[in-house]
Amino acid sequence: MKFMKKMEIKYITKCAPLLPEKKDLVKAKLPVAETKNFWELRGISLAINQGEGIGLLGTNGSGKSALINILAGHEKQTTGFITMEAKVNLASIHSISDVNLTGLENIKQAVFAAKLDEFKANHLINAIINFSELGEWLYRPVKTYSLGVTARLALSLALYVEPQLVLIDSLLGAINLSFFKKVAQRIDNLKDRGVSFVIADTNVINIERFCERTLWLQFGQAQDFGATRDVMVQFEYFSSWYQALALPEKNEYLAQKEHERQTFDVGTVYEEFKVEQFKHGFTRKDEPRMRKAFYKDRGADPVNLAVTEETKKAAPTAHKTKKKQRRKLKTFIVSGVLVLVLIFLWAALSHKAAVARTWESVQSTFGKKQAQTSSSSKKNSLAQSQKNASAAAKTSAAQASSKAQASSAKAASESSAKAQSASASSSKAASESQQALLKNTQTINVQSGDTLEALAEKYATTVDKLKAINKLSSDSDLKAGDVIHVPQ
Numbered sequence: 001m002k003f004m005k006k007m008e009i010k011y012i013t014k015c016a017p018l019l020p021e022k023k024d025l026v027k028a029k030l031p032v033a034e035t036k037n038f039w040e041l042r043g044i045s046l047a048i049n050q051g052e053g054i055g056l057l058g059t060n061g062s063g064k065s066a067l068i069n070i071l072a073g074h075e076k077q078t079t080g081f082i083t084m085e086a087k088v089n090l091a092s093i094h095s096i097s098d099v100n101l102t103g104l105e106n107i108k109q110a111v112f113a114a115k116l117d118e119f120k121a122n123h124l125i126n127a128i129i130n131f132s133e134l135g136e137w138l139y140r141p142v143k144t145y146s147l148g149v150t151a152r153l154a155l156s157l158a159l160y161v162e163p164q165l166v167l168i169d170s171l172l173g174a175i176n177l178s179f180f181k182k183v184a185q186r187i188d189n190l191k192d193r194g195v196s197f198v199i200a201d202t203n204v205i206n207i208e209r210f211c212e213r214t215l216w217l218q219f220g221q222a223q224d225f226g227a228t229r230d231v232m233v234q235f236e237y238f239s240s241w242y243q244a245l246a247l248p249e250k251n252e253y254l255a256q257k258e259h260e261r262q263t264f265d266v267g268t269v270y271e272e273f274k275v276e277q278f279k280h281g282f283t284r285k286d287e288p289r290m291r292k293a294f295y296k297d298r299g300a301d302p303v304n305l306a307v308t309e310e311t312k313k314a315a316p317t318a319h320k321t322k323k324k325q326r327r328k329l330k331t332f333i334v335s336g337v338l339v340l341v342l343i344f345l346w347a348a349l350s351h352k353a354a355v356a357r358t359w360e361s362v363q364s365t366f367g368k369k370q371a372q373t374s375s376s377s378k379k380n381s382l383a384q385s386q387k388n389a390s391a392a393a394k395t396s397a398a399q400a401s402s403k404a405q406a407s408s409a410k411a412a413s414e415s416s417a418k419a420q421s422a423s424a425s426s427s428k429a430a431s432e433s434q435q436a437l438l439k440n441t442q443t444i445n446v447q448s449g450d451t452l453e454a455l456a457e458k459y460a461t462t463v464d465k466l467k468a469i470n471k472l473s474s475d476s477d478l479k480a481g482d483v484i485h486v487p488q
């Protein structure tokens with residue numbers, strides 16, 4: 001808010017037909033040299049922010065009043081643009097609206113023009129009367145006032161009637177010290193409240209007191225523009241240099257500058273504007289429109305307007321892009337979460353299936369072993385081994401299962417399942433081959449003196465087959481009373 005732009009001027013020039021002397025300007029009756037021009041201003045650009053004081057510094061005749069009159073809207077510039085976002089109050093020796101009226105009548109006229117309600121208007125009139133300290137002068141026509149008294153009235157009006165941007169043209173040097181102090185305090189208060197000031201003066205002290213930045217005008221041109229202190233230093237260098245010149249040198253210098261002001265080529269200022277146009281993307285086809293705005297319309301700066309429009313258009317686009325990016329990020333996060341959930345589900349299901357398979361094989365092995373236990377003592381030893389195998393498988397499965405549960409690691413689960421299936425398949429194979437051998441056999445009791453050979457002969461088989469069926473290695477394994485299998 002503090003640095004909101006209040007007013008901007010660009011490429012301001014002011015040209016008038018050449019008058020022989022300045023005093024003739026006031027009289028305006030003397031013949032005008034028709035063929036020659038005089039450039040009061042030669043390409044001035046400047047922006048003023050809210051609450052800021054801008055100094056216009058320059059020697060007599062440098063063009064300060066010419067610029068102030070254009071800012072106040074009293075004169076139209078020859079070229080260039082003015083963007084004004086504030087109400088302008090001018091305080092100059094010529095700013096009193098009717099010098100035939102009294103001071104009080106001028107105060108009332110200015111307050112009524114502000115269209116305030118009656119209470120506020122009366123309050124404001126009293127405030128201006130008190131501030132101006134005009135005394136008896138209040139009731140006399142302004143045209144009878146001295147320079148200082150006129151300055152008091154002009155300043156009081158400009159500083160009180162709804163000020164936003166106040167232009168003070170060379171009045172601060174005309175008032176006495178006690179009134180200057182009042183004015184200074186009022187300006188400080190208004191600046192704190194966001195009111196901006198342009199103060200034209202030949203006196204650097206008046207500028208330094210109120211202005212953060214200063215434009216040094218020299219023969220209608222901007223000689224320097226920047227921080228007041230820096231510009232003051234440059235201005236004082238110039239003043240010392242000029243003062244040191246001998247009178248003929250001074251005259252020669254002034255004549256040269258006067259010549260420059262008469263022969264100035266305004267096209268050079270347009271060229272500056274053209275560079276700015278191209279910098280902002282305008283092309284040759286925009287030129288006629290730009291030329292018209294520069295020389296003819298002389299309103300708001302078309303480049304600034306276009307840039308502002310672009311910014312306005314770009315703002316929603318930027319917003320849309322951000323929205324798009326946010327949507328993309330959301331989609332990415334959601335799909336990532338989905339993929340993770342799917343991976344987890346797949347891992348959980350495959351783990352469950354592996355455990356189920358292990359238990360199935362363990363149960364089947366266990367059941368077969370029980371059946372074999374009841375058939376024979378030899379089978380008992382076989383069943384025992386199967387039991388041991390299944391117990392080992394069970395333990396291994398349990399361990400694998402608990403491991404899998406504890407860590408839920410896929411690798412552990414898979415190794416457990418492999419161990420179980422290996423053990424189960426080996427016991428299954430052993431059991432199946434034994435079952436095949438026992439097919440079509442009967443059981444007999446071994447009698448004392450029975451040998452494998454005798455039994456083989458008796459049951460029409462071979463010794464090897466008997467050994468295989470009963471898992472015997474020699475006759476010494478045959479004991480009277482044992483139950484063995486023989487072919488039917």
Ligand SMILES: Nc1ncnc2c1ncn2[C@@H]1O[C@H](COP(=O)(O)OP(=O)(O)OP(=O)(O)O)[C@@H](O)[C@H]1O
Pocket residue numbers: 016017018019020021022025038040058059060061062063064065066067170202
């Ligand atoms: N048509 C013209 N022909 C010749 N000279 C002109 C013309 N118009 C303005 N001038 C001169 O241009 C100068 C601009 O005067 P201006 O009042 O703007 O200067 P200033 O900086 O305010 O001076 P000061 O400090 O004396 O008030 C004056 O010297 C004036 O004589």
